[in-house]
Amino acid sequence: MPLPIGRFSLTNVARLYQLPRLLQVQHNLRAAMSSSPGYLINEPKYAWLKDLGLEEVNKGVYSGGAWSGSGNRIDSICPANGRKIASVVEGTPEDYNKLIEAARAAWPAWAETTPPARGEIVRQIGDNLRKNLQLLGKLVSLEMGKILPEGVGEVQEVVDICDYGVGLSRTLSGQVLPSERPNHSLMEVWNPLGVIGVITAFNFPCAVFGWNFSLSAVCGNCTVWKGAPSTPLTTLAVTRVVAEVFERNGVPPGVLSAICAGADVGAAMAADERLPLVSFTGSCAVGREVAVTVAGRFGRSLLELGGNNAILVNADADLDMVVQSAVFACAGTAGQRCTSTRRLVLHSSVHDQVVSRLGKALESLMAKAGDPVEQGVLYGPLHSPASVEKYESAVARAQAEGGQIVFGGKRIARLSSSGGYFVEPTLITGLKPDSPLVQEETFAPIVYALKCDSLDEAIRINNSVKQGLSSSLFTRDLSNLFRWIGPRGSDCGLVNVNIPTSGAEIGGAFGGEKHTGGGRESGSDAWKQYMRRSTCTINYGKDLPLAQGIKFE
Numbered sequence: 001m002p003l004p005i006g007r008f009s010l011t012n013v014a015r016l017y018q019l020p021r022l023l024q025v026q027h028n029l030r031a032a033m034s035s036s037p038g039y040l041i042n043e044p045k046y047a048w049l050k051d052l053g054l055e056e057v058n059k060g061v062y063s064g065g066a067w068s069g070s071g072n073r074i075d076s077i078c079p080a081n082g083r084k085i086a087s088v089v090e091g092t093p094e095d096y097n098k099l100i101e102a103a104r105a106a107w108p109a110w111a112e113t114t115p116p117a118r119g120e121i122v123r124q125i126g127d128n129l130r131k132n133l134q135l136l137g138k139l140v141s142l143e144m145g146k147i148l149p150e151g152v153g154e155v156q157e158v159v160d161i162c163d164y165g166v167g168l169s170r171t172l173s174g175q176v177l178p179s180e181r182p183n184h185s186l187m188e189v190w191n192p193l194g195v196i197g198v199i200t201a202f203n204f205p206c207a208v209f210g211w212n213f214s215l216s217a218v219c220g221n222c223t224v225w226k227g228a229p230s231t232p233l234t235t236l237a238v239t240r241v242v243a244e245v246f247e248r249n250g251v252p253p254g255v256l257s258a259i260c261a262g263a264d265v266g267a268a269m270a271a272d273e274r275l276p277l278v279s280f281t282g283s284c285a286v287g288r289e290v291a292v293t294v295a296g297r298f299g300r301s302l303l304e305l306g307g308n309n310a311i312l313v314n315a316d317a318d319l320d321m322v323v324q325s326a327v328f329a330c331a332g333t334a335g336q337r338c339t340s341t342r343r344l345v346l347h348s349s350v351h352d353q354v355v356s357r358l359g360k361a362l363e364s365l366m367a368k369a370g371d372p373v374e375q376g377v378l379y380g381p382l383h384s385p386a387s388v389e390k391y392e393s394a395v396a397r398a399q400a401e402g403g404q405i406v407f408g409g410k411r412i413a414r415l416s417s418s419g420g421y422f423v424e425p426t427l428i429t430g431l432k433p434d435s436p437l438v439q440e441e442t443f444a445p446i447v448y449a450l451k452c453d454s455l456d457e458a459i460r461i462n463n464s465v466k467q468g469l470s471s472s473l474f475t476r477d478l479s480n481l482f483r484w485i486g487p488r489g490s491d492c493g494l495v496n497v498n499i500p501t502s503g504a505e506i507g508g509a510f511g512g513e514k515h516t517g518g519g520r521e522s523g524s525d526a527w528k529q530y531m532r533r534s535t536c537t538i539n540y541g542k543d544l545p546l547a548q549g550i551k552f553e
């Protein structure tokens with residue numbers, strides 16, 4: 001029998017130990033809590049994992065075209081049943097050091113490769129991912145805990161951004177600007193940065209890597225990727241698919257390096273002067289540490305941090321669309337998207353109706369809760385016992401502050417008894433918009449319904465939190481729409497109308513303002529962050545006129 005999660009307080013453990021030890025402690029606890037001996041990979045039902053090149057014990061470092069690892073052996077745990085999937089020998093800070101040197105050695109040749117030739121390699125990587133789409137999607141589902149269509153969708157997102165990268169490889173461009181001096185020309189030239197670091201979170205174990213890698217590679221950088229310590233098998237399987245393309249094409253080993261590791265290696269990356277850019281995706285708390293460290297060495301950071309996203313429902317909204325969107329945005333991925341809806345800001349004339357309909361919709365979703373890898377399941381588990389603990393703590397705090405639970409608030413007994421980390425999606429009313437709990441991001445399927453009397457008040461509530469990632473307004477009135485997207489509207493990076501807060505496309509720039517970190521990844525002109533811009537002034541005449549008409553003679 002698994003030990004009851006409530007007996008452990010991972011928060012207290014975190015207080016006792018230094019941060020670099022925390023993730024190892026989490027792994028050990030999770031391993032201790034798994035109920036069955038043996039690894040899933042050795043059972044016939046999970047034999048497909050071997051088709052992705054995975055084994056019972058895997059080397060967790062890919063560097064210079066070879067696999068190694070000299071750190072701790074950790075188990076990857078399946079959130080649906082608490083059992084071990086397979087294990088990985090992590091990399092140490094020393095392994096990391098060697099890896100960076102291999103990446104630096106690979107860089108000159110890659111930087112000299114023309115952008116379209118780099119794009120051709122990215123095109124082939126996209127194709128290799130297409131071939132492995134279903135299997136990789138199943139692995140994401142098994143290891144992270146999101147439902148199968150979302151697991152496959154996540155890998156599809158990497159395919160999409162590879163396609164985007166191919167186009168970008170033919171269109172990377174600077175400007176030619178008029179010079180005030182005769183026979184002079186001003187132009188912008190964009191060059192790669194060198195070796196860049198990418199640190200990713202557990203909830204999107206491959207898409208965020210893809211957003212960064214595709215653009216970084218096309219721009220001429222070598223990329224070093226540290227995935228989340230609790231999703232190492234996805235890191236390895238995706239890296240293997242990329243590595244196959246490199247080997248087939250003779251790409252310098254080191255254009256991509258990957259390391260399965262915890263906070264110690266993440267902190268080393270933040271402090272490493274050899275990484276001109278660190279792209280970090282994760283919590284606001286860790287992102288703040290990374291940002292300060294990188295800024296302290298005048299490096300560049302690209303931050304994609306936590307959100308506290310709201311759906312605003314105006315009196316004229318189409319409530320069928322609202323309820324359908326809210327179910328996906330609140331309960332999809334069991335509330336573990338950075339863009340999940342955490343607050344519903346409802347006009348008082350529709351508040352009761354939306355709350356009642358959403359409560360019923362969440363209840364009926366429970367018939368489709370189960371093992372996320374199985375066909376037809378729409379609602380899966382939380383990722384870890386630590387996530388369950390945070391969920392339970394937030395529910396208890398909400399009740400203590402006077403909140404009423406309309407639906408949810410508990411573990412799902414029929415699914416948790418087999419060792420999985422299942423909790424009910426939870427709708428809570430009666431809390432104030434400025435309550436400390438409502439102002440926080442709880443990374444779990446909990447949504448607070450808040451009442452308002454006007455669009456101005458709703459926008460004020462939307463903007464009142466520290467985070468600024470995603471926001472959606474439901475209205476049928478055009479004048480509301482333009483207020484919402486205008487200067488006194490939503491202060492978020494993603495500002496939607498009549499769609500959920502989650503589910504962005506790769507074509508636009510993705511990211512958020514304020515404590516979400518200000519970074520932008522994926523489409524639009526996000527590629528500029530992976531390059532350095534030189535303003536070049538070329539004199540093609542015989543005189544030396546100075547700018548601003550200055551005479552120095």
Ligand code: NAD
Nearest residue numbers: 200201202227228263266267282283286304305306307338
């Ligand atoms: P986390 O901050 O705990 O970990 C993220 C990554 O940072 C992991 O790889 C971890 O090993 C590493 N890390 C931990 N300590 C570090 C340190 N001191 N220095 C450097 N690296 C360190 O986040 P998580 O729990 O994995 O992910 C959930 C969070 O990520 C949520 O807050 C969510 O909103 C956010 N997120 C944001 C986006 C976005 O695009 N804005 C996308 C996905 C997730």
